[in-house]
Amino acid sequence: MAKSKLKPENNTVIQQEGENKPQEQVENEHTQQEEEEEEKNFEELGIDPRLIRALSKKSIEKPTPIQRAAIPLILEGKDVVARAKTGSGKTFAYLVPLLQKLFSDMPSKKNLAPTAFILVPTRELCQQVYSEVMSLIELCRVQLKVVQLTSSMSASDLKTALAGPPDILVSTPACVQKSLSSGILLAKAIQDSLSVLVLDEADLLLSYGYEDDLKAFTAHVPKRCQCLLMSATSSTDVDKLKKLVLHNPYILTLPEVGDVKDDVIPKNVQQFYISCSARDKLVHILALLKLELVQKKVLIYTNTIDMSYRLKLFFEQFGIKSAVLNAELPQNSRLHILEEFNAGLFDYLIANDDSQSTATGKNDKENHGAGKKSKKHPKRKLDGEFGVVRGIDFKNVHTVINYDMPRTATGYVHRIGRTGRAYNTGASVSLISSEEMEIFEEIKSILGENDGEDSKFIAPFPLLSKNAVESLRYRAEVIDEKS
Numbered sequence: 001m002a003k004s005k006l007k008p009e010n011n012t013v014i015q016q017e018g019e020n021k022p023q024e025q026v027e028n029e030h031t032q033q034e035e036e037e038e039e040k041n042f043e044e045l046g047i048d049p050r051l052i053r054a055l056s057k058k059s060i061e062k063p064t065p066i067q068r069a070a071i072p073l074i075l076e077g078k079d080v081v082a083r084a085k086t087g088s089g090k091t092f093a094y095l096v097p098l099l100q101k102l103f104s105d106m107p108s109k110k111n112l113a114p115t116a117f118i119l120v121p122t123r124e125l126c127q128q129v130y131s132e133v134m135s136l137i138e139l140c141r142v143q144l145k146v147v148q149l150t151s152s153m154s155a156s157d158l159k160t161a162l163a164g165p166p167d168i169l170v171s172t173p174a175c176v177q178k179s180l181s182s183g184i185l186l187a188k189a190i191q192d193s194l195s196v197l198v199l200d201e202a203d204l205l206l207s208y209g210y211e212d213d214l215k216a217f218t219a220h221v222p223k224r225c226q227c228l229l230m231s232a233t234s235s236t237d238v239d240k241l242k243k244l245v246l247h248n249p250y251i252l253t254l255p256e257v258g259d260v261k262d263d264v265i266p267k268n269v270q271q272f273y274i275s276c277s278a279r280d281k282l283v284h285i286l287a288l289l290k291l292e293l294v295q296k297k298v299l300i301y302t303n304t305i306d307m308s309y310r311l312k313l314f315f316e317q318f319g320i321k322s323a324v325l326n327a328e329l330p331q332n333s334r335l336h337i338l339e340e341f342n343a344g345l346f347d348y349l350i351a352n353d354d355s356q357s358t359a360t361g362k363n364d365k366e367n368h369g370a371g372k373k374s375k376k377h378p379k380r381k382l383d384g385e386f387g388v389v390r391g392i393d394f395k396n397v398h399t400v401i402n403y404d405m406p407r408t409a410t411g412y413v414h415r416i417g418r419t420g421r422a423y424n425t426g427a428s429v430s431l432i433s434s435e436e437m438e439i440f441e442e443i444k445s446i447l448g449e450n451d452g453e454d455s456k457f458i459a460p461f462p463l464l465s466k467n468a469v470e471s472l473r474y475r476a477e478v479i480d481e482k483s
């Protein structure tokens with residue numbers, strides 16, 4: 001495969017695997033094509049008017065660059081690998097053409113398995129993608145059945161969900177495998193019915209431990225099935241998956257998506273930091289929130305579950321309403337919290353990211369080591385399919401605060417990617433203690449701090465004065481000691 005090349009904003013590189021044209025020629029051809037394509041709207045991409053109206057009701061009027069590049073290829077039936085940064089609209093880049101195909105070619109009544117499978121790494125993403133498909137279908141007023149499978153479903157629930165069968169299945173690979181191995185889904189039925197397979201957040205699927213499930217499942221994917229692979233980064237895992245399921249795919253690479261180094265923060269996110277001792281982080285975050293120095297809604301990341309509860313209790317004492325989101329909460333509570341936060345019922349959400357889950361390596365599906373175990377509750381059961389960094393589309397988050405610095409630069413990029421999504425603006429504030437300086441320096445150099453581009457520069461947070469912090473110190477310390 002010819003290597004993808006980094007290009008400036010909006011310049012998607014489209015290349016077919018195995019194509020051996022000199023890179024320069026590909027780029028030149030593409031530049032001309034790009035200029036013509038640049039302004040194409042959904043209508044010009046050949047999108048069904050019902051879908052255009054549905055998107056418009058969601059205030060989506062013009063396609064993002066990845067949508068402009070991917071939709072026509074997917075409509076033509078090509079296998080596609082789409083790599084584009086966080087928040088660039090990859091979900092509709094595959095959902096819109098997928099639905100259009102199903103509208104115009106209604107699945108056969110004889111099908112015994114779903115026509116389209118969308119596989120994602122976490123339950124949260126399952127729910128998010130399921131809601132997006134459902135809302136488009138409802139707005140289009142077409143009759144298509146969509147189900148999501150979750151690993152908490154019993155065999156009889158799975159059987160009920162798959163009866164019919166549905167036209168679109170949204171699931172983690174583990175649930176599909178569970179249905180296959182228990183005979184609820186039949187390999188022969190998949191071979192006869194499956195027309196489109198989507199692997200979303202593909203770069204995460206393997207790190208969540210789904211390799212065996214995916215291998216077992218893809219053995220039944222028929223050759224004629226169109227395969228789409230969506231990812232924010234490129235990695236050896238993405239290459240592995242590509243080899244496993246795709247046939248001579250078109251590779252769409254949006255600018256600067258290569259490896260960790262190129263995995264960019266959207267340009268519309270301003271990044272700041274505050275340097276303080278670990279102990280002073282509480283009073284600093286209190287000042288940020290209490291004095292309203294950061295714009296709402298705010299997503300706060302901590303590295304441990306205990307720290308997130310400590311913060312929540314601390315905020316409560318100051319009348320700041322927040323909620324926590326982590327792997328030990330039951331799935332229903334997590335969905336409920338996400339829905340309430342997205343609906344604007346509260347402005348501050350304290351989350352533990354899934355880097356903790358993946359850092360430990362492989363997922364044992366329901367109870368692997370999602371981060372540091374709490375000293376207070378050592379036996380809590382953690383959900384290995386939990387994930388609230390990658391892919392989750394928190395609505396209208398303006399500010400991301402790193403109360404604790406993430407452990408990796410990739411973790412930083414994906415946390416910050418929860419704001420500034422699509423065409424919105426956002427900001428991030430990282431609280432950095434001296435122990436975290438090393439990772440901070442690594443992040444700065446990886447983002448290219450010195451190459452003169454403002455957007456990549458993490459600046460000192462300008463709005464918080466020493467006096468403001470000191471005015472809150474006494475109360476903060478008293479309250480923290482009490483709780």
Ligand SMILES: Nc1ncnc2c1ncn2[C@@H]1O[C@H](COP(=O)(O)OP(=O)(O)OP(=O)(O)O)[C@@H](O)[C@H]1O
Pocket residue numbers: 059060061062063064067084085086087088089090091092231232390391392393417421422423
């Ligand atoms: N064409 C568009 N115009 C405006 N907003 C859009 C458009 N397409 C998608 N969006 C919105 O942009 C947000 C981000 O989209 P999406 O979740 O698909 O991004 P993503 O590329 O999958 O990000 P990640 O890699 O983090 O998963 C969503 O709220 C979505 O509704």
